[in-house]
Amino acid sequence: MSPKVGVVTFPGSLDDRDALRAVRISGAEPIPLWHKDASLHGVDAVVLPGGFSYGDYLRAGAIARFSPVMTTIVEQARQGLPVLGICNGFQVLCEAHLLPGALARNSHLHFRNRDQRLRIEATNTSWTNGYSAGQEIVIPVKNGEGRYVADERTLDELEARGQIVARYLGSNPNGSLRDIAGISNEAGNVVGVMPHPEHAVEALTGPSTDGLVIFTSVLRKLVAA
Amino acid sequence: MSASQAPGHLAPVLDTVSAATNSPDVEQPYRELGLADDEYARVRDILGRRPTQTELAMYSIMWSEHCSYKSSKVHLRQFGEKAPKTDVLLVGMGENAGVVDVGDGMAVTFKVESHNHPSYIEPYQGAATGVGGIVRDILTMGARPIAVMDPLRFGAADHPDTKRVVNGVVAGIGGYGNCLGLPNIGGEVVFDSSYQGNPLVNALCVGVMPADRIQLSAAKGVGNIVVLLGATTGRAGLGGVSVLASASFEEGAEDARPTVQVGDPFTEKLLIESCLELFEQGLVVGIQDLGGAGLTCATTETAAAGRSGMRVELSTVPLREASMEPHEILASESQERMLAIVTPENLPKVLAIADKWGVLATAIGEVTDGDRLVITWHGDPVVDVPPRSLADEGPVYHRPMARPADQDELNSQHAERLPRPRTGAELKRTLLTMIASPNLCDKSWITEQYDRYVLGNTVLAQPEDAGVIRLSEESYRGIALSTDGNGRYTKLDPYAGAQLALAEAYRNVAVTGARPIAVTNCLNFGSPEDPEVMWQFAQATTGLAEACQTLRTPVTGGNVSFYNQTGDTAIHPTPVIGVLGVFDDVRQRTPMGLRNNGDVLFVLGTNSEELSGSEWASIMHNHLGGRPPRVDLAREEALANVLIAGAQESLIAAAHDLSGGGLAQALVESCLRYNVGARVRFNEDAFLALFAESTARALVAIRPADVKQFTKMCERFGVRSTRIGTVDTSSKALEIAGQFSVSLDELRAAFEGTLPALFN
Amino acid sequence: MPRVVVDVMLKPEIADPQGQAIANALPNLGFTGVSSVRQGKRFELEVESIDEAQLQKLADTLLANPVIETYSIRGQA
Amino acid sequence: MPRVVVDVMLKPEIADPQGQAIANALPNLGFTGVSSVRQGKRFELEVESIDEAQLQKLADTLLANPVIETYSIRGQA
Numbered sequence A: 001m002s003p004k005v006g007v008v009t010f011p012g013s014l015d016d017r018d019a020l021r022a023v024r025i026s027g028a029e030p031i032p033l034w035h036k037d038a039s040l041h042g043v044d045a046v047v048l049p050g051g052f053s054y055g056d057y058l059r060a061g062a063i064a065r066f067s068p069v070m071t072t073i074v075e076q077a078r079q080g081l082p083v084l085g086i087c088n089g090f091q092v093l094c095e096a097h098l099l100p101g102a103l104a105r106n107s108h109l110h111f112r113n114r115d116q117r118l119r120i121e122a123t124n125t126s127w128t129n130g131y132s133a134g135q136e137i138v139i140p141v142k143n144g145e146g147r148y149v150a151d152e153r154t155l156d157e158l159e160a161r162g163q164i165v166a167r168y169l170g171s172n173p174n175g176s177l178r179d180i181a182g183i184s185n186e187a188g189n190v191v192g193v194m195p196h197p198e199h200a201v202e203a204l205t206g207p208s209t210d211g212l213v214i215f216t217s218v219l220r221k222l223v224a225a
Numbered sequence B: 001m002s003a004s005q006a007p008g009h010l011a012p013v014l015d016t017v018s019a020a021t022n023s024p025d026v027e028q029p030y031r032e033l034g035l036a037d038d039e040y041a042r043v044r045d046i047l048g049r050r051p052t053q054t055e056l057a058m059y060s061i062m063w064s065e066h067c068s069y070k071s072s073k074v075h076l077r078q079f080g081e082k083a084p085k086t087d088v089l090l091v092g093m094g095e096n097a098g099v100v101d102v103g104d105g106m107a108v109t110f111k112v113e114s115h116n117h118p119s120y121i122e123p124y125q126g127a128a129t130g131v132g133g134i135v136r137d138i139l140t141m142g143a144r145p146i147a148v149m150d151p152l153r154f155g156a157a158d159h160p161d162t163k164r165v166v167n168g169v170v171a172g173i174g175g176y177g178n179c180l181g182l183p184n185i186g187g188e189v190v191f192d193s194s195y196q197g198n199p200l201v202n203a204l205c206v207g208v209m210p211a212d213r214i215q216l217s218a219a220k221g222v223g224n225i226v227v228l229l230g231a232t233t234g235r236a237g238l239g240g241v242s243v244l245a246s247a248s249f250e251e252g253a254e255d256a257r258p259t260v261q262v263g264d265p266f267t268e269k270l271l272i273e274s275c276l277e278l279f280e281q282g283l284v285v286g287i288q289d290l291g292g293a294g295l296t297c298a299t300t301e302t303a304a305a306g307r308s309g310m311r312v313e314l315s316t317v318p319l320r321e322a323s324m325e326p327h328e329i330l331a332s333e334s335q336e337r338m339l340a341i342v343t344p345e346n347l348p349k350v351l352a353i354a355d356k357w358g359v360l361a362t363a364i365g366e367v368t369d370g371d372r373l374v375i376t377w378h379g380d381p382v383v384d385v386p387p388r389s390l391a392d393e394g395p396v397y398h399r400p401m402a403r404p405a406d407q408d409e410l411n412s413q414h415a416e417r418l419p420r421p422r423t424g425a426e427l428k429r430t431l432l433t434m435i436a437s438p439n440l441c442d443k444s445w446i447t448e449q450y451d452r453y454v455l456g457n458t459v460l461a462q463p464e465d466a467g468v469i470r471l472s473e474e475s476y477r478g479i480a481l482s483t484d485g486n487g488r489y490t491k492l493d494p495y496a497g498a499q500l501a502l503a504e505a506y507r508n509v510a511v512t513g514a515r516p517i518a519v520t521n522c523l524n525f526g527s528p529e530d531p532e533v534m535w536q537f538a539q540a541t542t543g544l545a546e547a548c549q550t551l552r553t554p555v556t557g558g559n560v561s562f563y564n565q566t567g568d569t570a571i572h573p574t575p576v577i578g579v580l581g582v583f584d585d586v587r588q589r590t591p592m593g594l595r596n597n598g599d600v601l602f603v604l605g606t607n608s609e610e611l612s613g614s615e616w617a618s619i620m621h622n623h624l625g626g627r628p629p630r631v632d633l634a635r636e637e638a639l640a641n642v643l644i645a646g647a648q649e650s651l652i653a654a655a656h657d658l659s660g661g662g663l664a665q666a667l668v669e670s671c672l673r674y675n676v677g678a679r680v681r682f683n684e685d686a687f688l689a690l691f692a693e694s695t696a697r698a699l700v701a702i703r704p705a706d707v708k709q710f711t712k713m714c715e716r717f718g719v720r721s722t723r724i725g726t727v728d729t730s731s732k733a734l735e736i737a738g739q740f741s742v743s744l745d746e747l748r749a750a751f752e753g754t755l756p757a758l759f760n
Numbered sequence C, D: 001m002p003r004v005v006v007d008v009m010l011k012p013e014i015a016d017p018q019g020q021a022i023a024n025a026l027p028n029l030g031f032t033g034v035s036s037v038r039q040g041k042r043f044e045l046e047v048e049s050i051d052e053a054q055l056q057k058l059a060d061t062l063l064a065n066p067v068i069e070t071y072s073i074r075g076q077a
């Protein structure tokens, strides 16, 4: 039986179907999860997808982090459940304090959607173990509040502990500090990325298939475990 | 204005049906509400008494130009009368949007609509709610909305007010569409001073559904329940009917009455998901979105379509402000609302699904026997009308028409007489100036503000010729969409201009390899009360209807926007035409960018000395005159056949249509797409080869091994192919033999710098 | 340096989806007793010297959109 | 019904591009004498009954993100 990867739908989630598709293409079994349901239905890993949960009206991710499903996810993430937050999902993870720092309004104040070059900085996480260290990839970025911010000490710690998972190459699309595109928690099971790997899993619809490795990485991790 | 200045003269208490019967002589402010004397007389005639205040408001809205199409109806009829017979049309004009059969049991619905005037007053919200409105139109048909497009027209790029409008409109379209999770797959951006005080913000939405699950608006089945879904109802967009405000408004509160709507895309997203679940479970008898004219329009149209009666208790409508009066509730244009007709047995399920998504749902009435729409306010009837008199039997005008007095003069000023660049250096300078002009430059400063990836089915989007969407992950069936419109061509010749817009959209779809099958349109014109505008309108609709007949692509729906003018001057007549095409297998799509070294470049079609109305004349000489390029629909069709067959047989490595800016523009765009150079040589006059805008042409790149087969295919379809050069992946330059060579870096700097410099 | 605060709120009759979304979420988050929320903007300006009229104009043209918003200006210690 | 106002501002060390954009635009529009602008949020709550502690928690967990923002709560007539 292939591992089950859950994808949470909050009100206003948009890339949930895309994340489910990416999970399926990677070879895992995709399981839709609903924000009001505290049960994770036995999934082996969870994806918090992109979108505008609750319209992003207060702050991106601010309201979603209070949903019943998040209470369970926070608990289990602390015990090692692999959790990936993409874009809005990353914002939810920061709001839920599973990851340090916060995502603020883009420095140029516009929503920006472009194909972005990234460098994978950490390959020891549950979600990036299939990349080679320093690998350059291209996946779409699309956000209005994607500027990663944290105080200097936190940033230094992230660097020192190898928790910076990916950085923007070329022009920084949102003014993120230290060009940070993604980070992990100390244990490496919780990862947040601003760009969208689920939009780069098929040659027909993506700028590359570089994003697929995120989803096969967790599969590898789960099968090995 | 007497009514608003002296509200006291209106009946101070609730103007019920019985009050109206008993006080036939009360003076009513129908003129302030936009009703003509004879229209008011007709209302009295229909009702056999004077209308109540609420009824008066309803007639004034439903018989307005916007809702009744009273000036355009006689012309729009041609789209039906001249419609080509095709078996793909499942729902034609008349419903909220047309529906076409695309095969594999799927149906597609699409439509373009305008939100021009609100977008000038408050660009962000005007544009945002424009997207919201067209998305609900598509949802109403039973479809899941799957993409949007945004044809835009702004005033002069360097005018001080343009930045405000551009920034607001683009942020509003992105803000709403991105938050709804709909990829933006294309559109247009045109700057012209004729749109200075009247930008055009058109929005297109496309949706897909199982072909056997089309929803219609008819309210049928006596005893069925009328359910209002979505946002609460507020005093938004009351517009004209605010003159009816009674004493409940304090002195001077007039200005405070908002005409501006604030969009709430989050609520719309939930509304979409809940409605789709209702459709999937077969819980809906009829459904209608609330757009212009709000509940007035939704109740009368559903009842009229169902040939039923309806009873609504207005006090059940959830309000934002408790003090709202019946006519305000009925006229409110609060966004993000839908009206569903459901059976009493299904009502609990419907309410439960709405609750699951956090959507407000309220039973506000029921379908009744007979043909009266009766609306009560705390039990008292304030409306008792035959719904069809509002929805279907509005006034119809044959407005006077006159060919513009200066039309001959305009047509005699041929651009072919203007001085042209003579040397290679002059040609190069012309090229660099043109690609940097606001109308021809790179639009990614705008399109990067839109999500193109969400839903994961976008195969092609900006800057490709058409947006292409995969409909099925099993069969790979797909669609392509393009919108086009050229106000300058249409100004020079409205009949030809509308046909040229259709031809360009058709060509853009065909270039990707899709087979064009259906058309939507948004007709943006000046005032219908101006006979010269009316002439333009009549010419354009006839031109479009006849071209659709020839190309066998029926018009499935659309929208008319009149009264677009800056001061007293009408905009250039601007029909925006959207064409839908289908792919049996979307993996066969042809992209626009040059990629492989040594591919052979051909121009398909025939060029001639056609410069009037061109980008060259406009940009280099600020000139508009003469006659637009010749329309040749037979050649367009032949060209499309080559492009479609070529895609299906995988013979075409890249293709890009030729339109504004001519071959020069197409070469630059095709080279810059993947930063690949080309070497080109002309046997004809280089200036005309580069900048003339003859139609029915495309640039294609063919692998050397396929050249023979490809040129044979062109001959078979009767399309002329002229070999003009080769792709050169190492040169990083565009070289025009004997004239000039320009590096891709220089081209890119010119092409990409303009919009950021203007609008950041 | 003196500080000026400009508060900008949507006009009461204009829908405020942001405030509404927060208000709707509160009960689920365990907060009761709040009957409505409206969300606006707060600007803090450090001014060297600016006269009342200029400030008014600034608020009216740049900080607030008078089509849908109202503002109020306050000096602050 | 009593009204409570919660003001939320970005911490001074967090860059505020919105405020910055306004500050940058000022000289071009003829406004001089403003040396800095910061943009934050203002929430107006109508409360039926809510105790101080609840309110504090509401501001601290929902209305503001203390990682990057500060807030202040005020009652209003």
Ligand SMILES: Nc1ncnc2c1ncn2[C@@H]1O[C@H](COP(=O)(O)OP(=O)(O)O)[C@@H](O)[C@H]1O
Binding pocket: B149, B150, B151, B152, B184, B185, B186, B187, B188, B189, B443, B446, B447, B461, B462, B463, B464, B465, B466, B467, B483, B484, B508, B657, B659, B660
């Ligand atoms: N407002 C817009 N929104 C989305 N896409 C746009 C917009 N304006 C232009 N585009 C896209 O930019 C590309 C170039 O536009 P244009 O030159 O007008 O194309 P064409 O000449 O082929 O009609 C197309 O892919 C078009 O869809």
Ligand SMILES: [Mg+2]
Binding pocket: B464, B465, B508, B656, B657, B659
């Ligand atoms: Mg094109």
